[in-house]
Amino acid sequence: MIRIEKTFGTLILLCFLSQLAVAQESINPKLIWAVNKVDLGTVLEEQGLQVAEFQFTHTQDSLFYIETVVTDCGCTTVDYTRDTLRVGESGILQVSFDPSSGAGFFSRMIVVKGNLQGVQDTLYIEGNAIPKSSDPVETYRTRKGDLGFRLSKVNVGEVFANVPKLKQVEVYNFGNTIFYKDSLQFNGPEYISVMQLTDSIMPNDRGLLQVLYDGALKGDLGYFEDQISINWKDSTSYIDLDVLADVFEYYAPFAKDNLKIVPQLVIEPKEIDLRTISSKDIQVKNVVLSNRGRQVLEIKKIQGNCECLRLELPKNSLDPGESIQLKVVFDPKGRKGIDQRNIYVFTNDPLNPVQLFLLKSRIE
Structure with missing residues (x-):
């Protein structure tokens, strides 16, 4: 009986080792x-x-x-x-x-x-x-000097602070000058740079510019609009470009077990309806910000989409379980009709680093 059990155990072990060898072979890359x-x-x-x-x-x-x-x-x-x-x-x-x-x-x-x-x-x-355009005048409606652009502004989109964002911009040369790659000159903030991808942009032909936006060098979070200018050597005309970007902090993925440990921002309420108000009356409301996590919550920035908003915060960090009130002051002067203000809160909550709440009203 003992001999049979030993033989059976040996067979199981050999079977396991052979399966392990097959598994290892399947995951080892050949190339x-x-x-x-x-x-x-x-x-x-x-x-x-x-x-x-x-x-x-x-x-x-x-x-x-x-x-x-x-x-x-x-x-x-x-x-x-x-x-x-x-x-x-x-x-x-x-x-x-x-x-x-x-x-x-x-x-x-x-x-x-x-x-x-x-x-x-x-x-x-x-x-x-x-594809190549059959009607350049209609396609490249925004004219800046001799160059035509599809859009009036360069929208880089979402930029994370851990890696620069690249945006290619298509241009059309309506003039008689040849724009050479090595002649391009750029003037703007250090976190934005521009280069020409095509060796030359011939008359009545297209070319590509590339805009690089470095969120780490920007050193700030939120929505931004910057103006830059470019020109080519031996050219006296400068082309001004508006560059739009939404800059966010980057947070690496984390284990599900840490979900309740990391900082967690909760906003109450997420929407404030002022209903019908007068354009002469300044509105003041409070919003509660709470930290439901087990680590300190850092409020890095609060940004509204209008100069008509004033946002006052008593402190920029919340201990686990702590709550504070954000004072929202809205001046509706000069506004009329249905109005909506967006307010963004940037924190170190890795699951929701940017949260939005709304302020709605009908202004008479």
Whole structure:
């Protein structure tokens, strides 16, 4: 009986070890890719084929070669290292994308299959393709000097303080001057910079500018509108651009178990309805801010969307379980009809670092 039990236990152990070996084999990568996704950014149709390059290293003792590569779109073609690789040797896979295949955001998938069992990796290219305009005057309505823009302002969108945000801006040259990349000059705050992506912007042709917004250098949170200016050497005309951005603090993901430990902001009420009021009467209301977490809550900034608001806070930090009153003063002078004010509270609450409450009214 004892002998049978030992034999049975040995079989179970061998089965477990074989399963473990299979599991380890399945998670050990055969190829190490430098990157598995390439962002081509904004691509103009007339720029022609755009090439993304992926580098890989073979890690197994067996000889390796790429057997097949499959793409999910006829707009992509692939070329790759066809040599047989030994352990430690590297290869390259190039994906060419045709921007004339469609307009707008694109994301294309490339599946790479090798001769070794378990080698089937997935790569991606993405970007934004812009077709050539048949009517530049209608498309680029905002004129700044010889250059035409689609929009009157450059909206960078959401910017997080941990990494700079890039925004490509399409322009059209209505003049006779050639704008060269290495001649571009920029004047603006240190947290914004501008470069020209295309080598030149020829007359009656398009080009790309790139705006970089660094939230860490900005050193502030909330909505901002900055004015910058650009020009090219040997040119006396400056082009003024308004740059819009919403800057936020970045908080890394955290474990679910820490949900009740981290600071938690609760706003009561989230909406104040003043109903019908006179434009001559200043309104004063209080909003309660509470910390339901187990760590200190830091109120980094409170921002309203109008100079008609005055926001008064007795302190900027709340201990666990503490509550304070935010005094909201609204001056409706010069306003009429249905009105809504947005008030944003920026804190170190990692789950909801920015919260909004509303102030509504009908002004007579």
